[in-house]
Amino acid sequence: MLTFPRRLSVRQLVLRELAAIGAVFSLWQGPILANEICVIDDIGAEVCMEQPASRIAALSPGATELVWAAGAGEKVIAVVSYSDYPEQAKDVPSVGSHTRMDLERLIELEPDLVIGWVTGNPPEQLEALSDLGLPVFSIEPRTFEAVSNTIERLATLAGTEEKGFAEADRFRQGIAALERQYQDAEPVSVFYQVWDEPLMTVNDEHLIGKVINLCGGVNVFGNLDRLVPRISAEAVIGANPEAILAGGMGEENRHWLTRWEAFPGIDATARDNLYFIPPSLVQRPTPRMLEGSQLFCERLDDARAKR
Template identity: 70%
Template sequence: MGKRLLMGLMLLAGAVQADERCAVDDRGREVCLPAPAERIAALSPGATELVYAAGAGARVVAVVEYSDYPPEARDVASVGSHTRLDLERLLALAPDLVIGWVTGNPAEQLETLEALGLPVFYIEPRSFEGVATTIERLAHLAGSEAAGEAEAARFRDGMAELAERYAEAAPLSVFYQVWDEPLMTINDDHLIGQVLSLCGGVNVFGGLERLVPRLDEEAVLAADPEAILAGGMGEENRAWLTHWEQYPALTAVARDNLFFVPPSLIQRPTPRLLEGSRLFCEKLEVARDRREASP
């Protein structure tokens, strides 16, 4: 009887260990779960998209404001904003895995969650490969490897196809506006800067030190980009581009190269970045055609 009990306990221990899930997050910490996550809290809109992309959307029990994609994420309980969490409501939802954003969530609140014993997995993809590996790691933690690996492969293949297609594209000077007041852009190290380079664009402020530099209008006028790309306050708000039309001598204005790109397609490091990158590349091709047609 004692032998049987011992063997049973050993088999049970082996089964538990076999179900353990470990992954290294973007802070270099190994996070281990005794079993695949069943109740996931995603604490930024980007994290929410990535968990769904990993095939684990049905396990998401908590999100934050502006987690609007995919559409079903809008029906998940919100626990505040990415900058200020409602910890009481979050804890009441009993997550067994919390997905935090390295630079976006309040550190002291996430430290509180860890002190209470909740596993926190930090993410913040800063490259195309980073997007793919984040999907794979989240899928591993949730036990949805097949779906996550398929989505990561689709994203990798799509970005590689774009890189090949535009490898010989003629360089084109570009200003990307990420905000209006204060006026802000991105440098070459930023993920959006990497998209510009992929499409053959030359970021006129790419060499600046800060990832998201602040500018004044005079700097943009002096740089005189051939194209201006911008998002806006919402998915269909072109007001930021309209602002530049008061400078008809600006090359981008003279050639009608003021291009709107829905911000959610380019400003979140998720698989939709592939769609945003295709749009970027198409806009720059239009600008190249207009360059050849200009006197």
């Protein structure tokens, strides 16, 4: 629940009244409408709407891309920082960052559907929006199929099934083609650097880990327990990967790779297998992962050719 200071502004009084109304409606067990639209989100909650969403708030850059992929970009009325794709998303009002949203500003924009990020948005803020009666659809695709399925569910909620299902199938078929192409590829040991300070990577359960496997790579840290584990430079040196790939802090910034040039004993360095991958192509669970996966596979092909 939202907690307000003793002296309430007009805006805060409105929020309190909305919360009270939302609580009343949550207790009412009315009949399910015949034309109600219902889907299950990634935390297992059923999200139902009486009619297709027309005012969507996307609370992560990935969610923004996915809504556009579902054919509902014109319905997005609120985003968060770094929502920079597609280009039109830059013109949509921002309500803060994915970790700290301005709830009052968001509510002023009157969304009728909120797309939340399971492990990225603060749970208390998503709960506050739910308490106000707003449908919150929480997502976190962790497989290629989940990316397609998320697009389809978003298209169902927005009433844009024709465009959304076509895009989901395009992604599905593209990934399947890569799987066929690299199913017998010679293994390449890989270290993927997802962050610099602290040094972080991904395990095999992470979607990026699945990109590595898709391309015939073997993630040298794939068996670690955490999805995004912290590691040391010494651990990377000890693992001796044949290829190192990194995203960096920007679409054209490869400076994270320069630290590894100081370690000529690593096979990846000795063979010049230090590769930059634009981070938004593999670090957001969106259809652009197909482009990122193709690029990733090409880099590992280059490493194979240097043997």
